Amino acid sequence: MAIITILGAGAMGSALCTPVCRAGWEVRLWGTWLDGHLLDVCEAGKPHPRTQIPLEKGVKLYRSNELNKALEGADVVVMSVASVGVPKVTELALKGISQAKALWLTSKGFCPDKNGKIQLLPEAIRIIAKQKGVLIPPIVAIAGPVKANECAEGKPTATIFGCKDLEVSRKYAQEARTEVYCIEATDDEIGVEICAPMKNVYAIALGIADGLEEGTGFPHHNLKAATFSRAIKEMSLLGQALGARMETAFGLPGVGDLEVTGLSGRNKVYGVRIGRGESAKNALAEMNRLEQTVEGVPAASLAAKLVEQSAPHLKEKMTLLQAVNEILAGTERSVVRVLSEAVLPQKP
Amino acid sequence: MAIITILGAGAMGSALCTPVCRAGWEVRLWGTWLDGHLLDVCEAGKPHPRTQIPLEKGVKLYRSNELNKALEGADVVVMSVASVGVPKVTELALKGISQAKALWLTSKGFCPDKNGKIQLLPEAIRIIAKQKGVLIPPIVAIAGPVKANECAEGKPTATIFGCKDLEVSRKYAQEARTEVYCIEATDDEIGVEICAPMKNVYAIALGIADGLEEGTGFPHHNLKAATFSRAIKEMSLLGQALGARMETAFGLPGVGDLEVTGLSGRNKVYGVRIGRGESAKNALAEMNRLEQTVEGVPAASLAAKLVEQSAPHLKEKMTLLQAVNEILAGTERSVVRVLSEAVLPQKP
Incomplete structure (x- = not known):
């Protein structure tokens, strides 16, 4: 044995x-x-x-x-x-x-x-x-x-x-x-390894879209779905830049894991708090008080560093990653606007 | 104007x-x-x-x-x-x-x-x-x-x-x-057109996975995520067989639309009923009584015909489509087993 x-x-x-x-x-x-x-x-x-x-x-x-x-x-x-x-x-x-x-x-x-x-x-x-x-x-x-x-x-x-x-x-x-x-x-070791921490970052964004329903009184399912789709795209882009296969993000480590992570879990719960109107800082303090570690928070800034160091040509293209970091830093713009600009299709 | x-x-x-x-x-x-x-x-x-x-x-x-x-x-x-x-x-x-x-x-x-x-x-x-x-x-x-x-x-x-x-x-x-x-x-007209009706079929499967929590007393999030991932794969496979681009299913028409469709809607609600233990037939009768058309039901059998007619080499590969049709036909096997066999990875 x-x-x-x-x-x-x-x-x-x-x-x-x-x-x-x-x-x-x-x-x-x-x-x-x-x-x-x-x-x-x-x-x-x-x-x-x-x-x-x-x-x-x-x-x-x-x-x-x-x-x-x-x-x-x-x-x-x-x-x-x-x-x-x-x-x-x-x-x-x-x-x-x-x-x-x-x-x-x-x-x-x-x-x-x-x-x-x-x-x-x-x-x-x-x-x-x-x-x-x-x-x-x-x-x-x-x-x-x-x-x-x-x-x-x-x-x-x-x-x-x-x-x-x-x-x-x-x-x-x-x-x-x-x-x-x-x-x-x-x-594809790299693809598998990229998706796992990135999905924690993006689950915060999915939580934000969920929280907007409570915060604004109207569901934002279309925005959530666009966020999901954008997250998968960025996982694939970043993975490829670091040597991963394009399709790994489209399978279990990306699509599958983001689905389950966005369903529940601490990253999502943290995002919901932001979406319904709490400041990123206060919401994080409250999560910490409840001993709920939000892995996506450190991962978001480390991911931005990783992009800067190892895939600088992607910096402007990782719009959702940028948006999450902007929101976590306490943006003065409306959260729905920051998220929308990041995930809705650009002018063709 | x-x-x-x-x-x-x-x-x-x-x-x-x-x-x-x-x-x-x-x-x-x-x-x-x-x-x-x-x-x-x-x-x-x-x-x-x-x-x-x-x-x-x-x-x-x-x-x-x-x-x-x-x-x-x-x-x-x-x-x-x-x-x-x-x-x-x-x-x-x-x-x-x-x-x-x-x-x-x-x-x-x-x-x-x-x-x-x-x-x-x-x-x-x-x-x-x-x-x-x-x-x-x-x-x-x-x-x-x-x-x-x-x-x-x-x-x-x-x-x-x-x-x-x-x-x-x-x-x-x-x-x-x-x-x-x-x-x-x-x-990619074909890719866009394939994903839309297929997502209704697969949303039934996502609903089933959701319903299992009520039916069995234990969540089946892992199974749901594997189902989601499998659904995207099959959309891409079928699309490609009919001339679509592989990546269309990985973007807004596939990943994005399945996300929003699996979140709520009639196909998902119908699946939840099956997952929690109603027979497919009775659950459909109840949906009809409530005037809730379940588009995924006719789409599932039409999709099976489409595969048979236009992509017969995929027949055995569209395991989730087969599973949905088996369940809709009133399988005697347990629903969790039918779904698991369809979406969990095969022996490598």
Whole structure:
């Protein structure tokens, strides 16, 4: 039985245990120094606090001081910590990673390196390994429309594995597949990695369009749909500029994931607040007070930096990204106007 | 001032009056023999019964027996009747159409010709004109995520004009544009025409996924997102097989329109009923009792015929279309299973 060690016992790490367990893997779940209370609850057999679903039976739990034990003999290591924690956990786990056959990655985000250059996470991990002189196995970027609670519960879920070596993504797409957790394989690591954080940015915009109904007394479904369509276009444009395939944004990582993210979730809720008339700043303070991290907020400014650094010719073309950043900065223009100008077709 | 004559005083025909009026056209709205009561209400200055928005001021109304007067000197004729009425209204209006510079088309659907061959509406119109020996001007197919009430109210709206002659779509995209009704221009008439009826079929599937939450007590957002993604893929596949551009389905006519259609509307509501456990047959009877036409139902079987006739190599590949037809026919399998098998990735 192949061994898989999942690093990070949050929502996605714990949810992934369900399919891989059912697909026949020996599953180890390691909690970071921030995850102790989550493991306590799971060990007591109660539902995981983030997914409200009990951990799949048979999963072995490891505390933060048991990292080496958790990694020993692992065939696959999965990085599932919050994106800000990826550099540190990569360094700590580097030996175990180097001895595995693959590193899967469910963490998602933009990661500034030491020189302030924005990297996608697989590249950030490769840079760290290179600096330490360690060879690491192929990275498999995992994305798509996966709400953790449904994955944990064993509800039908489509996901995508992206590895530069297509044979590797295909191999694991077969080996981790169950009847309800079904995996597409692609070689487009970059496309998969671009869509995931961008969809958080754009989900804020979708939330704004939703909130306008409450704010103005009239629905703005046409504007929301134009925003959705524009978001997909910009994901595809940015991806292509960085080496991704055009079509990746049109599939599960883009269209699919934006659909599920725009349906609910914190980014959308934050956008709704803005749409109904709260200032971006006050709405964010309120989200923070409720301990609701809005990932799209830092992602929006990091994405703007990424465009400036690595795809400057797109700067004026990423009109929706610009609009979200203008709104987050507290624009004095009306939000509906800023959004409309960004997403409605230009004069032909 | 250019004259535009809109044929059909239903939701979309009356809604289109707002932007074209505001863009400076002289607007004539002709009601069919089924629209008399709608014109009565509009003439009384009350909100249009379908959009709940009063007709834009300055629009001239014409009764069904005033067709020739309505068409006299029209620069543009717009076909906005229900798709089943398109052949008859085309025949009645053929002279006026032939004298105009363009025929715009907001009607959408699949239209069986006299031999039972499924045609897209522009082609159906061309065939009728040819049979009568009449030359008609270029056809501009109009689609995209446009809820009629928001368009009528002057809320921000993105739409797309598709004419085989790109110069023609560009010209009208400029001339009908307002600050809030913004138009993309394409030469992909087929792509635009395929997406519109297909989105009604797929909105039923999205509704089913929504309804499963009520039916099973657990959300199926992942399945819904996978369904959305699959729907876009099939629109693109079918479009390409019939000569459309791949990317049309990824823009306003596909992604955009499916988003807004899946948000609400009759097709989605019908799907929700099925998802929560009603039989397809009973749910349809109930929709009919409430006078809620579900356009996606006839479109689903016509689409299957279209595939069989014009793209038989796609028959097995249009798995979601097949699944919707299986469910509408009253499958004995569980709906969640039928949908999952259709939209979750196949073994790589």
